[in-house]
Amino acid sequence: MARNQLIAVVGGFSLLLAGAVSAAAQAPQSYRGLFDVAARKAFLAQDSASDARKACLAIEADPAWGHLEVIKGLSSTQGYGTDRSGAAYAWATMVLSGRALAGDRNAESSLKALLLKWADAGAFAQTEQVHDAYYALKRLLLPTVVAFSIIRDDLTADESKRVEAWIDPLVRRIDQTFDGDVDLNNHRYLADSVLMTWGSMIGDEALYRKGMDRFHTILSDSRGDGSLPLETRRGSRSLWYMRQSLSSMTVMGEVAAGHGDDLLRETVGDTGDRRSFTTILSFWMNGLTNPIMVNAYAAENYIPGPEEDFMKTDFGFLQNRGNGRHYLAFLEALAVRQPDSYALRRSAALLAREGSDERPLIDEFIGGNATCFWSRS
Known part of the structure; x- marks a missing residue:
């Protein structure tokens, strides 16, 4: 999309907008996991021709997914990036979970078979204990946990026990300290979003609190303008990593909502x-229209990624990627909240402009097919 169009969508607002979501904005909720699976299934079943249901079914299931070779472990990589050997598994899981949520029985059976196969084979158990391999594992675990939440009630007690026995030690394993910035930045946010989601699902209060505490830590670590120090120093990808942080914070906020905790309304300072x-x-949206406000931080150019010039802001997260993922997927969850702050209204406008033509928006950082999980149209 042209830059002037983007400016028209999210520009024209003051730089410092920190309106809170009021307590009345959300109806009382009670669910376990990322969202209320039963309520969502009921909503999608109301209208078989709805855009939301179409989004769930937009990607066809591939029969070949049942024959994916189980990955015993993830490894470190040379240079920039992480192990992507599990990308096909993640995509299959995210597509099938959306279809199952919309009532596709064949997809539900395929997802059940996939999870049981990988569970019984102990997939990912041999993952190398280094931060980039663990980062890859975190990205695979969130959609796995969400997929399990969608079909858990349709599993037998034995089947549910087998899948849970596989996921639980993997989730606990990523609660790992590497004595570096990855213990404090978006890597850690992703880890705690997984811990919180799983803890919510199985009733483990200690795991749930990991996400709650991390959310408050992120707020405390932020600057007065809303920038995150460990993300905005990343050169051309400063806004890229801010987005990843916001996605994990959104997961935490949605999980917390099911427990009656309104994290998006919390303030510090x-x-x-x-x-x-x-x-x-x-701050992130202001940076989209005025990258110059990020440059003072981005100039540190710490592990900037493929582009060395911090002045050339990477806006690649604004469009669907070649692998089908869309990094704006987290905005689907925010768009259905009551927009009683400028920030939420702006985010909804950004979603409409940048993502509406590319739906469904699917991404590991939000747990799967976000359009299917949250869209109300």
Whole structure:
């Protein structure tokens, strides 16, 4: 999309917008996991021709997914990037979970068979204990946990026990300290979003609190303008990594909502320097229209990725990627909230402009087919 169009969508607002989501914005909810699976299934069943249901079924299932070779472990990689050997498994899991949510019985059976096969084979158990291999594991675990939540009630007690016995030690394993920045940046946010989601599902309060505590830590670590120090120093990809952080924070917020905890309304700081989720969200969107405001931080150029010039902001997250993932998928969850802050209204406008023609929006960082999980149209 042309830059002037983007500016028209998210520009024209003041730089510091930190409006909070009011307590009345969300109806009381009670569910375990990323979203209310039963309620979502009922919503999708109401209208077989709805856009939401079409989004769930938009990607065809591939029979070959049943023959995917089980990956025993993930490994470190040379240079920039992480082990992507599990990409096909993740894609299959995300597509099948969306289809199963919409009532596709064949997809449900395929997803059940896939999870049981990989569970019984102990997939990923031999993952190398280094941060980039663990990062790859975290990306695979979130859609796996969400997929399990969607079909769990349709599994026998024995089947459910087998899948849970596979996932649980893997989730606990990523609660790992490597004594570096990866223990504090978006890598850690992703880990705690997985821990929180799984803890919610199985009723483990300690795991659930990991996400709650991390969310508050992120707010505390943010600058007054909403920027995240460890992400905005990343050169041309400063906004890229801010987006990844916001995605994990959104997962935490959605899981918390099921427990009656409104994390997106939480604030930290003294009077006149209050920061919230929307402060961080606003900084990111302001950076889209005015990258110059990020450059002072980005100039540090710490592990910038493929582009060495920090002035050339990477906006690749604004469009569907070649592998089918869309990094704006997290905005689907925000768009259905009552837009009683400028930040949420702006994010909904950004989603409409940048993502509406590319739906369904699917991404590991939000757990799968976000359009299927949250869209109300």
